[in-house]
Amino acid sequence: MTVVGGNAGTGAQVVRLAAEAGHSVTCLSRTGRMAASSQVRDVVGDATDAAVVASAIDGADAVVVAVGGSAGADRNRTAVTRSVIAAMEAAGVRRLVVHSSLGVGDSMSLMPAPVRVFARAVLGKALADHAEQEAAVQASGLDWTIVRPGGLTDDPATGNYVAQTTSEGRPMKNRISRVDVAGHILQILNDPASYGQALAMGTH
Numbered sequence: 001m002t003v004v005g006g007n008a009g010t011g012a013q014v015v016r017l018a019a020e021a022g023h024s025v026t027c028l029s030r031t032g033r034m035a036a037s038s039q040v041r042d043v044v045g046d047a048t049d050a051a052v053v054a055s056a057i058d059g060a061d062a063v064v065v066a067v068g069g070s071a072g073a074d075r076n077r078t079a080v081t082r083s084v085i086a087a088m089e090a091a092g093v094r095r096l097v098v099h100s101s102l103g104v105g106d107s108m109s110l111m112p113a114p115v116r117v118f119a120r121a122v123l124g125k126a127l128a129d130h131a132e133q134e135a136a137v138q139a140s141g142l143d144w145t146i147v148r149p150g151g152l153t154d155d156p157a158t159g160n161y162v163a164q165t166t167s168e169g170r171p172m173k174n175r176i177s178r179v180d181v182a183g184h185i186l187q188i189l190n191d192p193a194s195y196g197q198a199l200a201m202g203t204h
Helices: 009-020 050-057 076-091 105-110 113-122 124-138 178-188
Strands: 002-004 025-029 040-044 062-065 095-099 143-149 151-153 162-164 175-177 197-202
Touching: 002 009, 002 050, 009 025, 009 178, 025 050, 040 050, 050 076, 062 076, 076 095, 076 124, 095 124, 095 178, 124 143, 143 178, 151 178, 175 178, 175 197, 178 197
Parallel strands: 002 025, 002 062, 025 040, 062 095, 095 143, 143 197, 151 175
Antiparallel strands: 162 197
């Protein structure tokens, strides 16, 4: 598998957990990973560069996109995701999991009312990037899943979280650990039941 944005945050947790589980992992990032592992191939480069992405996904059976915003690039997540989709289509790689955010699209309704106000006022630009990113994923025709976690923490894994579609309609607390999100990404990676779903993640 290939993790795009695997040098920090949730992406780094996906790389770590996958390597610990014995998977062969390629980590694509601008800066490279902090810790070396025999299970991990490190590719350093710009994920909007077609040649770099093609190299990173070579031989992969699945791709996880877990990139953040970028200074001076209002649509960094969207640009990276479109680049990855094009490379996957060219290489015949089907499985794609994309890390988005709670509050994107219809998932805003699952957030507590005060948090919705904050999200719209402060996170508008980031949420717009995520929304455009999600639109590209949903139009791709790949076997995709979008995960939409709430406020991310560096707390240890608890396993005490909810992953649900908005139609399931259960409001949730806007906090979840990155390692719980990463663990769920690995859990659903080979689960066809998750294909074509956008899953909000948080706690009750």
